[in-house]
Amino acid sequence: MIRHCSIIDRYAFDKVYMCEVPNLNEAFPPCNMRNDCMTQQSTGEPSLWNRLLGPRDCILLEHVCGPGKARKLKALLRAGPRPLLHFPPKETVAAIVTCGGLCPGLNSVIHYVTETLLQNYGARRVIGIKGGFGGFYDADLEPLELTMDAVNGLQNQGGTLLGSSRGGFDLDKILLFLQKHEVTHLYVIGGDGTHRGADKIAHACLERKLNIAVAGIPKTIDNDVDLLDRSFGFTTSVEAAQNAIKVAVTEATCNLPNGIGIVKLMGRSSGFIAAYATMASGEVDLCLVPEAPIVLEGDKGCLPHLERVVADKGYAVVVVAEGAGEELLGASAETDASGNKKLPKIGEFMQAKIEEYFAKQGKQCSPKYIDPSYMVRSVPANASDQILCMQLAQNAVHAAMAGYTSFTVGMVNNKVVLIPISLITATSPRKLDPYGRTWERIISITLQPNTVPFRPVKGAAPREPEH
């Protein structure tokens, strides 16, 4: 009865289409030095990297196959050290900038980009730009010299050594800085908008004949950049959210009768943190995300669901993403200083609705509301994210040294790849697939009513990051 393999010939593929990444070799003569410059401090002898990759090494974006799957295969360029360098290390000057909100792992990326450049490639200099793009030209924000001493141990600290600040993007002034300091590599750590800025810089460099590689490293605590298995900092934030959920469980079980704990988590447009925190905890009874409508009462209502849970267990725990419930509360027209629209106060709203609903049933209930806010994003990266940051940072440097530009690095199907920035900004922010496994798991764990409209499974569903 046991066979090891059966041939599934109808899944044969005709062609693989690889998303190409621009390379400066096409516009500027490369130095073509051999990539053996990993000078080992210990022995002084040069040491080759284990495996050097070519321009056609790729990984399949879609490795799931089965009846009815398309035959056309997309692939992404593998990241890793290349045999020939575009830039001579001794002339390599890098600038690093972090933009937008804090995210666990920022310092780790800064540490490893610097370490790989200085220690492994022997680059000339690494400059840390303070306070986002504005730091290129804001007189109050003096750039930092990033040396090995300056980044020693940095990876284990929360926040970012470089700070971040609101908005600002003056292309000409940025290019002026790059030219003035003879920058050859620009590493930009940030989200969607930041990547669009990085792409503009990359194109402007090409147009103005500046031999500068621009590399992106996607930073989004919400895990909402498309294609990626996970963005750095995400697992740390899910871990950090557990503290709040544990407290919610304690409060709910101890506040008699009918104790309910509510935890608000980050997630403006996608509920990944809320959903993953729910799965990681296993003690949540209701998880509200932007991707599934909130229904308060009736058959699919979350309030009767909570009432049933409380009647059964004596208490209940709710996790709500900050962006959930817009369909209920209405989107605000206001925006904050960074241009993000102000979110309705869904946490407090739910707290009031629950109290009101229980009162209507003649039952006491004083829900406890917990908003861990910055306590989820300002912690140091956990071990998994440290490793991810290291992988991304090393590979960004490998790629830039080889002349790639206008790319971002990411983990896709468990391998680090180079992705053209234009590809990744086209489809972000990614949302939780309401017909995918993750949402299904939330329902199966919480048993909450599924408010996503029934839809027969057909056609290609959105790509889920991991399942």
Add this chain to the structure above:
Amino acid sequence: MIRHCSIIDRYAFDKVYMCEVPNLNEAFPPCNMRNDCMTQQSTGEPSLWNRLLGPRDCILLEHVCGPGKARKLKALLRAGPRPLLHFPPKETVAAIVTCGGLCPGLNSVIHYVTETLLQNYGARRVIGIKGGFGGFYDADLEPLELTMDAVNGLQNQGGTLLGSSRGGFDLDKILLFLQKHEVTHLYVIGGDGTHRGADKIAHACLERKLNIAVAGIPKTIDNDVDLLDRSFGFTTSVEAAQNAIKVAVTEATCNLPNGIGIVKLMGRSSGFIAAYATMASGEVDLCLVPEAPIVLEGDKGCLPHLERVVADKGYAVVVVAEGAGEELLGASAETDASGNKKLPKIGEFMQAKIEEYFAKQGKQCSPKYIDPSYMVRSVPANASDQILCMQLAQNAVHAAMAGYTSFTVGMVNNKVVLIPISLITATSPRKLDPYGRTWERIISITLQPNTVPFRPVKGAAPREPEH
């Protein structure tokens, strides 16, 4: 200059070969009930799973492609809920057993296997076998009734509710128990040896016409089961090891002059924990694993390397896997009560050698030795492992309900798959590829001399879990 795709036609594939998983439908008539029994406590209405999988849904094992890659593709069966059940839920009785040493996440797997069976499928009963295989017949080890109440919150505790104990495997008595209690599902959580036992039970059931699905869930804190991206508990142990490394850094920096901190970590035959802990820390200067020979002195010597590091930074930190250095110290013929061979005391050995070497150079040095031992394995699973345990547990239940047997579940290329047990036991324990990216990264971070013999890159290298 920017193009999105280029056709790489020489990577076209002819055929996909899928490793088949035995199914009880071939030997016993299935009940063929529709898998819509996820009775929602809240509403009472049945709810279909989002996506039901067929017998040919698979994922490619090797999704890396490029010049010179083989055209023959191996694939693994995707895990997930199936449209038809083999077992009627009301007649489903499951037994769960955990074998071998502790590993973070054991209680989480127990929690989610039980929850999925009772809460999502409405199974009749779940029995927890205490103390490993012996618990099936040892009169002192009364089985536990696993109810929803019994497993509530269990997932957040270290250890295993079921305990584990040394050896023991009496096939006949195990089958007797299964028959006596009308068990239809057996979930076996353990390592290599345990999986071989599970496979024997599965085959014996088929031979004796017992309609029982046997599912394995691979448990190895060392991450040394082949094919898998990572085994549950591994990232938690890497995280837990950080505490010891941090302390080693503090001791090393504070014990003047020439402070050195040494941390011993788990890893009998493979150095994954040591290597990943080194990458996650970023503060380690020497990482010793079983896969790379230890050279004490000379050009490639680790002692002169430490001397250089100490001269440069003032201190150094060493991580050593318990199984490293066998080529130096010799393998012991002795074994412990579980049949594992006794390991030479590499940690104490290195401590003595370092002290001796520095003394020979006329330098003071009193290395501080830290053995966190069980503090790495007895902690609760972190958030990432919680989610992994949930994914594995749910999918083991889905597969068993559909009649699959003699399989194990694992995360491969970021998707959960079903793997025939025989396939996974054939190639384990997996070792760190000394010519792979992970080892390369250790060298690039620590700058320690690479003692792995130079080998030109050719042929297929061993599969690395993640990079």
Add this chain to the structure above:
Amino acid sequence: MIRHCSIIDRYAFDKVYMCEVPNLNEAFPPCNMRNDCMTQQSTGEPSLWNRLLGPRDCILLEHVCGPGKARKLKALLRAGPRPLLHFPPKETVAAIVTCGGLCPGLNSVIHYVTETLLQNYGARRVIGIKGGFGGFYDADLEPLELTMDAVNGLQNQGGTLLGSSRGGFDLDKILLFLQKHEVTHLYVIGGDGTHRGADKIAHACLERKLNIAVAGIPKTIDNDVDLLDRSFGFTTSVEAAQNAIKVAVTEATCNLPNGIGIVKLMGRSSGFIAAYATMASGEVDLCLVPEAPIVLEGDKGCLPHLERVVADKGYAVVVVAEGAGEELLGASAETDASGNKKLPKIGEFMQAKIEEYFAKQGKQCSPKYIDPSYMVRSVPANASDQILCMQLAQNAVHAAMAGYTSFTVGMVNNKVVLIPISLITATSPRKLDPYGRTWERIISITLQPNTVPFRPVKGAAPREPEH
């Protein structure tokens, strides 16, 4: 030059006045069994306690002396095992009740009261009353049987096994319960109001000739019960607050320019948590408490102070007690369901004022506001509090077994004492002495302007808990 002692004869004291604690021996005949009943499970042989205390063993409340100190000395009765028992252990039935909000250590007190009674004294039974005083008669709240198994490991969990709930106190129904279940000891864990209730029960028992000892164990996370060195749970909450302060430091340093982090901590009428958290952190630049008025602008203004700090360091961190600023915002007439008056939103107020003030100076500033709320009180007790809870619980039992009633236990000058409840409720809630060492230390660390009006040192200052 070195002398060891000098006689300070003018400090000689005439008399010591000890605050007496009522004892049931005066109203009911004691059993007078010898207190040797600590049956050691191991050996079966009775074992005397190390030191048995008499009715005149006391500690001085004021052990500070010097010129001008009063000669009349107050003393408190020492807690500890006594030679003779009032209650025969076999007839001892205890009830435990926890009231009011959560506080770290509640479960620890429950654990140790139960353990001391059952394991050390061999008491007949311990009953856990659920949900506060209401649990004595609320049909929905079934009492728990507290056995050794039930409390095993309980001490390491946050919250309270018994739950708590709002208000309710029906003296007659409580006495009815006590009589019906033949309760001889009542342990009441709670704050001021709860202690007043306990005192009423104690007096009613005496009046109605019920031979029942009523013991209080003061619970106040705010550390605002007078006389005590510290109340249990307080150091844990100060510790827990550090997480929020660390995050505030990270946010402040990383949000350029002029980053400011604000942390709101508990403390309705006294600022002990805020003050101690400030001292424990050493990274706070402004600490606002109810005991010192908030001045916004001008010479003593906290806003110009923050501006100076930010100009100097680049960032600032603010800690504010929830009850601070009433003089600024006005007290609300509203109360919540527990009868506590609603506090003005001082945290959000300060956030707005800071933003406004910086804007007025033409400076950017977006203060980050963190309210860890329940994350400070729902955590398990730390080691220090565990030991304190054990000391209080054991001594409450020792005293009740010896017949003392209407008392509470507390740590005073580093020794556990018995205090008549009436004495402790008379002077609570205690406030931070604005002319004491603690507030002086806040000023010396933060360098914030001292808004407390200047007052020449004279007369007896309020008693500070610790310095």
Add this chain to the structure above:
Amino acid sequence: MIRHCSIIDRYAFDKVYMCEVPNLNEAFPPCNMRNDCMTQQSTGEPSLWNRLLGPRDCILLEHVCGPGKARKLKALLRAGPRPLLHFPPKETVAAIVTCGGLCPGLNSVIHYVTETLLQNYGARRVIGIKGGFGGFYDADLEPLELTMDAVNGLQNQGGTLLGSSRGGFDLDKILLFLQKHEVTHLYVIGGDGTHRGADKIAHACLERKLNIAVAGIPKTIDNDVDLLDRSFGFTTSVEAAQNAIKVAVTEATCNLPNGIGIVKLMGRSSGFIAAYATMASGEVDLCLVPEAPIVLEGDKGCLPHLERVVADKGYAVVVVAEGAGEELLGASAETDASGNKKLPKIGEFMQAKIEEYFAKQGKQCSPKYIDPSYMVRSVPANASDQILCMQLAQNAVHAAMAGYTSFTVGMVNNKVVLIPISLITATSPRKLDPYGRTWERIISITLQPNTVPFRPVKGAAPREPEH
């Protein structure tokens, strides 16, 4: 029945004897500047300390009273700011040195000594001596300039910025350094031996007419300095030990049958850490300390006790202080490089004995041994210890500014006092009182046989730190 006070006139005291602390005013003319120099950065206006203390402000060492207590009272000088300064701040140069093993809080003491001197008193300079006393003259150990920037945030890091190293004490060279750098204050942080060294320096300064104040701050993780309520770092180490004990509980409960977990903790000659960790955990069944003999078998044997516990609960947890069992294993004549005698390996010995004993009874048992070693001492100070360090550091500075010398600071009866060094070195190391409350509590919690010989309670028992 309720009375508040009764006069206990037979406790009246005749005299108070205060242990005097040497003051440099007697040998050198003081500057007698008013202590109003706390220049508030914010406002520039001088601000008096809240309460200035005189030379006769003291606290009673023994505040316990009762029948038969001695009438002669010892007192200690209170610590705090004094009205007049001995040293002009602008001429104050301080040196700080840390000696001996690491202890949580060292960096906190360094931070607060520096901050109080520079920020509150406006001292000229603070010099950090590296590597213990040897750092005064070892050419390899360059002193650190301690500025406010250098110590910012330092308090939250484990270890010591200054490092420590083995032995070395050259009085003449130390004095040479002090003179050369015009040092006026020397702060010495260390244990017994270090304090004896500090005392020698203080006396030599007086003899050689050097106007230098020498202040000790007692550092002993073992809490074995006499008189003190607790030494800094002690509660942190007890807290840190909980991680190891938790793991031991998990291992013991999960390793069937007869699981036993053993944790070795620090404590060469006194068992305070082991005893307090046992009390803080509440899950320990056997606690072995140097102060109570280890009896293996028989009526008082710990092995039969463990057998009974395991038979009852299924598992057992053992905590053993590293210095326990010398009477069993014999003291070693060997010493390590620091001159400490080598301890017998009591942990491994107990592990072997337990296994052997169970085997003799025909029972399986594989005890798990955990030695957290440096993981208990290299962690950052917890909140309680942070505050203690701040109190000690500030008061050491206050006292030195007022001219006191040859003293140490400590918390006694919950107040900080100044103690002549000679007094504290005379009676240390302190041991756990085997007839005191702490040991009694260990017995009452673990129910282990009390191996301390019975002794009727009489006479004055040794002073316990806290109960």
